[in-house]
Amino acid sequence: MGGLNPVTAPWVERAELIALAQRLEARFVGGAVRDSLLGHAVADIDLATPLSPETVIERVRDSGFKPVPTGIAHGTVTAVLPDGPVEVTTLRRDVSTDGRHAVVAFTDDWREDAARRDFTMNALYADPASGELFDYFGGLDDLKAGRVRFIGDPLQRIAEDHLRILRFFRFHARFGQAVDEVGLEACTRRANDLMALSRERIAAELLKLLVAPRAVPVIALMVERGIFRAVIPEIDAEGAARLAVLMEREGTAGVAPDAIRRLAALLPPQAAEAVGARLKLSNLDRKRLIAATAGPGDEGPHALAYRVGVAGAVDRLLLAGEPVDAIRDWTPPTLPLTGGALVARGIGKGPEVARLLRQVESRWIAEGFPDAARVGELADAAVAQA
Missing domain, CATH: 3.30.460.10 (Beta Polymerase, domain 2)
Structure with a gap:
């Protein structure tokens, strides 16, 4: 080299x-x-x-x-x-x-x-x-x-830019083998300096860290040293353990690492909304973070993927310890029925059309997404009972 x-x-x-x-x-x-x-x-x-x-x-x-x-x-x-x-x-x-x-x-x-x-x-x-x-x-x-080492005096470098505390751990998670003790002690002493940073900068570093190869031991080290205490106290040893389990499941299932999914594992479920807002995540990421902990539901993986999207379903299933093989490469179908088709069957325009569409859709999902001919039969039956 x-x-x-x-x-x-x-x-x-x-x-x-x-x-x-x-x-x-x-x-x-x-x-x-x-x-x-x-x-x-x-x-x-x-x-x-x-x-x-x-x-x-x-x-x-x-x-x-x-x-x-x-x-x-x-x-x-x-x-x-x-x-x-x-x-x-x-x-x-x-x-x-x-x-x-x-x-x-x-x-x-x-x-x-x-x-x-x-x-x-x-x-x-x-x-x-x-x-x-x-x-x-x-x-x-x-x-x-594999040693992440500050140039010069670590305390001075951290005083120049407080974000270097998080960067020290992120780079260690990506490249590190043996932790530099001098740098670690400096980051530990100055952890409260993170309060002066914008939450967007903190979020950006944390999300990058979470997809690094050695995220689990580094997050555990950060918890042990109290690095998160001033800005994200919700992250604790139990969260680090949940993250380890999730990463093992991702590897077994052959699912690519995802920072928002891993953040959902790291946080207590009840804290997802507050932390997402505090870190000023995008609306899309915030909703996904909250939804990831909602559980797998009771309709099966395909129904879940249809209702919330494949990515959202993968999040929920992995976090719940359920298999994802059935949906990982699955494309949810489109209901082969429109409101116009119900109107053509004699249903007046208005809320009743939407209600019957939902009814037919629920039956279609429950039957495993049958073809258009079967959907037509379901529509006829729904109209007859209306």
Whole structure:
């Protein structure tokens, strides 16, 4: 892992990207370098450059691409390339921080830029053409050891950005083998700092953590250390145990991890509504979180999937310990009957049509979704009894 082989790096085939990076005097940085070294898929490509944002915009445009000043105050310009956007950020150093926001100044010092990053494994840079690595704080050794380690004094780094507490645990859940005790103690001491963060930022980190490979032991560690106590006290050891059971069921059933489903397992059922609101989840996620704990019902898995959707049914069945094989790849059918068909049978327009439709639908579900001919018989019988 001493050098990044440009032949195997995911960006090597993006000739336009390599040419642009060289024109920007840039290096690849952060997750793209880290994940490439680990052989993981790379989601986002980030470049760091000593050039000013204005010069970056000019050179991106001169290269034939669209520059978008997505975070110009912090030196970030997005270059829109045909095969995907790339974020380009000018080297910078922190001037002041308050735990939530930072005021930065631009620099041309690579080490100074690395020093403001959170963890050593995220402060690795790579030359775009040769793959040469630049490691200022022992990130390669930490990556090999599976050790998430703060750059510099952990307490100071947490004071700069309180979200780094949650990021420490999320990265440990994803990459960690042996926990860094110094970082762990710092996060434990400063856990109450999380109260100063927006609940949206807390939710985003927690949901990412929940789908990480080692989510269970890390959540248990966070509970033990009181990390959630100030912001989500509902998460406790029992929730961590429920999460472990759910993850085992997901694996057995071959169901992909899902953060909202796992959050539902982590919380006491009666807390889902309050926590969903506190974390300011989207309306869709909030409803799903609440519904996930409603149980499997008594009509069977297909009926449940028809009524609440396959995703919602999978949530409920897994959380209840019921099998999901019958519906995992099932597409719920559409009732082959309309209100107009009932009106044609002599039912006057109005509430009675809707009532009879529901009646026929319930019978159709109970009979296992028979064909249109049988639905016609059910409709005739419903009209006759109306």
